[in-house]
Amino acid sequence: MFAAVVPVHNEEARVGSLLRRLQNIEEISKTYVILNGSNRSTVEEVESVYRRNKQKITLVSFKDPLGIDVPRAVGAQLVYTFSMCHAIFIDGDLVGEITKDLRGLIATARLNKLDLALTDCYPEKKALEAVSEPMHFFRRLLNQELGLQSRLGIATPSHGPHIVSRRLLPLVPWDDYAVPPMLLAHAKCNNLNIGIAGVIPHGLLGSSIKNQTHSQLIIDTIAGDCLEALSVLHHQPRNRSFEGKTYLGYHKQRRFDLLQQFLGGRLMN
Numbered sequence: 467m468f469a470a471v472v473p474v475h476n477e478e479a480r481v482g483s484l485l486r487r488l489q490n491i492e493e494i495s496k497t498y499v500i501l502n503g504s505n506r507s508t509v510e511e512v513e514s515v516y517r518r519n520k521q522k523i524t525l526v527s528f529k530d531p532l533g534i535d536v537p538r539a540v541g542a543q544l545v546y547t548f549s550m551c552h553a554i555f556i557d558g559d560l561v562g563e564i565t566k567d568l569r570g571l572i573a574t575a576r577l578n579k580l581d582l583a584l585t586d587c588y589p590e591k592k593a594l595e596a597v598s599e600p601m602h603f604f605r606r607l608l609n610q611e612l613g614l615q616s617r618l619g620i621a622t623p624s625h626g627p628h629i630v631s632r633r634l635l636p637l638v639p640w641d642d643y644a645v646p647p648m649l650l651a652h653a654k655c656n657n658l659n660i661g662i663a664g665v666i667p668h669g670l671l672g673s674s675i676k677n678q679t680h681s682q683l684i685i686d687t688i689a690g691d692c693l694e695a696l697s698v699l700h701h702q703p704r705n706r707s708f709e710g711k712t713y714l715g716y717h718k719q720r721r722f723d724l725l726q727q728f729l730g731g732r733l734m735n
Contacts, residue, residue, distance in 0.1 A: 468572055468629070469496040469550035471541030474558035475531060478507035480674065481558045485515040487565045488556070489522060493572045496550060497523045498541045499558075503531030528728075533720035534687060535624075539643035540728055546635045553630045555623070562672030564627070571627060571664035581634040582653040583663035585626030586619060587671065601685045604692040604708075608647055611696055612654050621662055623649045624688045626671065634658055640729055644720055647688070647695035654699065687715030 470488050474481050481499075488497050497519075499512055509527075516523045526540060538555055545553040554572065567585075575583035588602075605620040612618075623646035630638075630649065637656050642648035653660050690706035690713035697704045706713050 467495045467550050468493050468552045468554050469498060469545045469548075470494050471498050471500065471538060471545065471553055471555045472558045473500045473502070473535075473537030473541070474504055474508060474512060475502060476505045476508050477559045477674070478505065478511045480561045480672075481508060482511045482515050483561050484556065484558060485512065485519075485523070487563075488568075489515075489519050490565060491568055491572070493569070494554065495522065496548075498526060498544050499523060500526050500528075500532075500537035500540050502528040502537050528724065530721065530724060531719075532724055533644075534716040535646055536644040536720050536722070536725055538646065539640045539725055542630070542635060542638070542643045543640050543729060546632075551632045553635065554627060555630070556627045557673065559674040560627075560671050562666075562670045564666055564671065567664055567666045567670075568627060571629065574663035575629045575631075578661060578663070579659055580629065580661050580663055581631040581658035582623070582649055582660045583629040584618060584621040584623065584661070585628060586621050586662050586665045587626040587668045588620055589665050589667060600689050600713075604689040604713075605647075608650060608692040608695055608699075611699060612650055612660075614650075614654070614660060618660070618662060622647055622688070622692070624691060625668075626666060627664075629663065631658075641722055641725065642698075644722065644725065645691045645694055645717075647691045648698060651695040651699040683715045685715070686713045687717055689713040690715060690717055 488494055516525055602620050605622050609615040609618045634653055638652045693706050694704050
């Protein structure tokens with residue numbers, strides 16, 4: 467059984483389309499929608515889909531925003547607690563027609579018995595050649611240090627749908643699901659099977675287009691996340707700095723305190 471984890475903030479014009487597509491994928495028996503600090507329009511859109519699919523959708527609502535990627539940690543814990551075999555993580559703003567791709571991702575992960583199945587969102591050679599750009603450099607650096615660059619390219623759990631097996635789920639501290647590249651480090655340290663299970667070029671994901679400031683913050687977030695994962699891989703204190711620059715991005719907005727309250731059973735609206 468596969469369970470989808472869908473983090474949702476303010477995606478009122480997008481999330482309904484994604485949720486309806488997920489209900490058409492037979493392999494996905496449950497969808498956990500993690501609403502966090504969502505506006506009323508988004509909540510209403512999610513609830514309209516939920517009312518028609520109550521057996522397959524579970525809504526988890528937080529009044530305050532949890533910060534980027536933190537809802538993934540909530541979803542991972544729920545998937546494990548309710549004994550699902552695999553978690554497939556999909557951002558709530560993806561409106562591309564990727565139903566067939568998701569089916570393929572699931573089938574390949576199952577066939578190859580992958581514990582961490584990633585999507586290659588940059589299959590074009592020119593993207594792989596742009597190694598000096600921070601967006602690509604740190605992703606490649608991490609995969610090189612993992613000894614997986616030839617297999618993964620610059621693929622990362624930070625970008626594109628990805629699948630985590632039942633075996634890997636409890637081996638990653640819940641906090642670390644909020645720092646997606648950590649999945650790579652923990653899977654490698656536990657000698658688990660990591661691989662590419664599908665190819666969806668970035669433009670086909672249909673993710674929302676935002677401003678340059680947001681884009682730079684995302685780049686810095688992923689760069690810092692990769693550096694943290696490198697620290698864990700090498701059994702060193704966690705660090706988000708490289709050559710004198712510290713990469714924070716949205717990391718400082720991640721509400722690990724609210725996550726801990728949820729994990730302790732003290733926060734769930």
